[in-house]
Amino acid sequence: MKPGNVVKPLGVFAVVIAVILAGTAVAGTLTGSGAAGTPDGASVDGQSPGAFQPSAVLAENDPEDGEISLETDTEGKRILVDSSHGNQYDRADLAPLADALARDGHEVTFQGSSDGGFGGGGYNATLQGVDAVLILQPTESFSESEIAGLEAFAEGDGRIAVLGDPPQTSMGSGLTGSVSTTRFSAQDLAGEFGLRLGADSLYNIDDERNDNNYESIYVDPADGQLTDGVDRMQFDTARSVIATDDSATVVARAVEGTETLERRQAARYPVAAQNGNFVLVGDSAFVESSERYDVDNEQFVSNLLEFLVTGDKDEDVPSAGGSGGFGGGDSTGGNSTGGGF
Amino acid sequence: MLYVIVVVVAVLIGTVLAPVVWGLTQQSADDDPDVSVVTLRGGTSASNINQVTEELRQARTNDSTEAVVLRVDSPGGAVASSEEFFLAVNRTASEMPVVSYVEGTAASGGYFGIAPSDAIYVKPSSVVGSIGVTVSAPLSTVEQEERVSKSYLRTGPDKATITKDSIRSEMETLQNAFLNVVMEHRGANLSLDRTEVARGDTYLGPEAVQNGFADEIGSLSSAVEHAAGAADGIEEDNYDVVYHEPVEASSGLVLASEDVERVDGDIVYVDAAEADSEFTEPVEYYAVWGVPTGDTTGVSPNETG
Numbered sequence: 001m002k003p004g005n006v007v008k009p010l011g012v013f014a015v016v017i018a019v020i021l022a023g024t025a026v027a028g029t030l031t032g033s034g035a036a037g038t039p040d041g042a043s044v045d046g047q048s049p050g051a052f053q054p055s056a057v058l059a060e061n062d063p064e065d066g067e068i069s070l071e072t073d074t075e076g077k078r079i080l081v082d083s084s085h086g087n088q089y090d091r092a093d094l095a096p097l098a099d100a101l102a103r104d105g106h107e108v109t110f111q112g113s114s115d116g117g118f119g120g121g122g123y124n125a126t127l128q129g130v131d132a133v134l135i136l137q138p139t140e141s142f143s144e145s146e147i148a149g150l151e152a153f154a155e156g157d158g159r160i161a162v163l164g165d166p167p168q169t170s171m172g173s174g175l176t177g178s179v180s181t182t183r184f185s186a187q188d189l190a191g192e193f194g195l196r197l198g199a200d201s202l203y204n205i206d207d208e209r210n211d212n213n214y215e216s217i218y219v220d221p222a223d224g225q226l227t228d229g230v231d232r233m234q235f236d237t238a239r240s241v242i243a244t245d246d247s248a249t250v251v252a253r254a255v256e257g258t259e260t261l262e263r264r265q266a267a268r269y270p271v272a273a274q275n276g277n278f279v280l281v282g283d284s285a286f287v288e289s290s291e292r293y294d295v296d297n298e299q300f301v302s303n304l305l306e307f308l309v310t311g312d313k314d315e316d317v318p319s320a321g322g323s324g325g326f327g328g329g330d331s332t333g334g335n336s337t338g339g340g341f
Numbered sequence: 342m343l344y345v346i347v348v349v350v351a352v353l354i355g356t357v358l359a360p361v362v363w364g365l366t367q368q369s370a371d372d373d374p375d376v377s378v379v380t381l382r383g384g385t386s387a388s389n390i391n392q393v394t395e396e397l398r399q400a401r402t403n404d405s406t407e408a409v410v411l412r413v414d415s416p417g418g419a420v421a422s423s424e425e426f427f428l429a430v431n432r433t434a435s436e437m438p439v440v441s442y443v444e445g446t447a448a449s450g451g452y453f454g455i456a457p458s459d460a461i462y463v464k465p466s467s468v469v470g471s472i473g474v475t476v477s478a479p480l481s482t483v484e485q486e487e488r489v490s491k492s493y494l495r496t497g498p499d500k501a502t503i504t505k506d507s508i509r510s511e512m513e514t515l516q517n518a519f520l521n522v523v524m525e526h527r528g529a530n531l532s533l534d535r536t537e538v539a540r541g542d543t544y545l546g547p548e549a550v551q552n553g554f555a556d557e558i559g560s561l562s563s564a565v566e567h568a569a570g571a572a573d574g575i576e577e578d579n580y581d582v583v584y585h586e587p588v589e590a591s592s593g594l595v596l597a598s599e600d601v602e603r604v605d606g607d608i609v610y611v612d613a614a615e616a617d618s619e620f621t622e623p624v625e626y627y628a629v630w631g632v633p634t635g636d637t638t639g640v641s642p643n644e645t646g
Contacts, residue, residue, distance in 0.1 A: 010347075012344055012347050013350065016348050016351035017355040020352060020355030021355055021359060027363075047435075049525075050525070051518060057514050059509075207513075
């Protein structure tokens with residue numbers, strides 16, 4: 001074979017290889033890195049971080065057992081749920097309370113002074129017909145005659161429980177964004193009994209000391225009838241109770257580490273207090289359906305109802321019109337006193 | 342005949358050699374390793390995070406990428422996608438150095454994602470922190486759970502409704518997962534304890550460096566240098582910086598679902614509002630630095646920002 005006969009096939013051989021390799025190189029460059037390499041399975045590597053494991057993340061819920069029940073020797077007591085001071089509550093939330101009272105032989109009425117049409121006089125006439133008053137988050141002030149009437153009511157062994165919340169600000173819609181704030185408006189009334197609500201909301205950021213939210217603080221009871229059988233309570237919208245009179249006693253205190261929302265001052269704030277026949281609680285949410293049975297709240301509710309029905313009020317207390325030395329009778333339900341703060 | 346044999350032999354040999362050439366083309370033009378810069382500007386929405394996780398996946402599978410720099414300006418978003426962000430960064434950080442640079446904000450879900458970084462660089466205006474979860478739920482499904490008019494029927498008492506207690510419990514569970522991640526990955530640096538972190542405060546760059554939410558004051562280049570310095574496969578300054586196309590918010594509403602359809606692989610994203618015009622989710626959890634806008638009497642999950 002001549003050298004020329006070898007060179008030609010070799011040349012063709014080289015050209016074909018060169019074309020194939022060049023083509024491969026071009027194709028490989030154009031398609032980029034993702035098209036080849038290790039199979040997908042080789043890069044599949046799941047992770048299950050310890051930080052995400054159920055034991056590390058699942059929140060614990062407090063038991064919601066127990067029931068609201070009264071054990072009293074009394075019967076036939078009438079409890080007025082105040083409805084004439086812009087009270088913020090849902091009547092449906094009070095149904096289990098009304099049921100428990102009914103089972104113990106008592107009666108609940110939602111009547112307010114507006115039904116009487118005589119301002120303070122009408123309210124006090126209503127008070128005459130009842131044995132106890134439950135006042136939930138009033139947002140309209142009590143008139144002087146109403147306060148005098150309630151004071152006489154308590155002096156006559158009528159029972160009063162006031163439940164208040166921190167101020168709530170709501171934003172209106174629209175560009176102007178009007179802001180309105182509803183406030184607890186029974187400071188003047190509470191003041192007559194040596195008590196008032198603190199200005200600030202309470203919270204507790206420590207998971208061990210709240211019920212799954214910094215606002216739902218735990219509350220420890222002091223000794224007394226109102227907290228009999230209660231180991232711990234939970235208040236959802238708590239506010240401190242301040243005593244301005246030595247005769248008032250603390251019913252419950254926030255647990256350690258509780259702070260005020262604005263000033264961030266930590267203390268074991270009193271959140272419920274009693275002065276004779278008057279009880280002031282710095283939270284009204286504990287009667288609501290979502291909180292009522294949390295920890296021992298149901299027992300506190302039961303005790304509070306027992307407190308309300310175990311007074312011994314005379315029929316003619318307070319005297320009609322709220323007059324008789326209590327500075328009443330001159331106001332007809334005006335709201336100018338501005339008890340909130 | 343001879344030529345046929347020659348060509349066939351050449352083809353066979355060429356086929357054998359082709360993979361070798363192919364392999365050579367898979368390496369970059371020069372042999373320098375890369376630091377890959379992945380940018381997230383916008384909320385941790387599902388579509389944004391899907392892009393980021395895809396780029397991180399590429400960084401992991403690309404042999405020339407030796408380190409990743411995350412350039413972040415994100416106030417967070419839905420908890421679900423914020424967790425995806427974290428998982429993608431966590432995995433990447435287990436394979437190569439990941440250094441974060443907080444261009445603007447890395448708060449809430451944005452911080453969730455960068456927590457596993459080897460280092461976090463900030464500048465004075467950077468905002469980090471806001472560790473916590475918020476929830477958005479139409480009031481009709483929460484407050485009046487037992488009293489909603491029977492406009493629809495349900496097979497069980499807990500179907501399509503949610504109680505305040507269960508929202509708080511779920512929110513706490515998600516918060517625990519978030520806090521666990523922050524404490525695990527940043528705990529050694531943090532001067533704050535878990536309870537203080539849980540307050541959900543935000544911190545500007547200088548304060549963040551002091552309390553351990555961030556590591557250094559610096560620029561994007563500082564982060565790149567750090568990443569390159571920590572990479573095993575990079576010697577001195579012999580590396581390239583590869584910038585991926587930034588993931589940017591399509592609008593100012595960080596929480597708004599994208600109204601443009603997106604197709605990523607086999608996953609199709611459509612505007613949630615359009616797809617679910619008949620129903621809204623009873624509850625949606627966000628790891629976000631921000632407050633819901635709009636009418637507070639009935640917050641729709643898809644209209645918060």
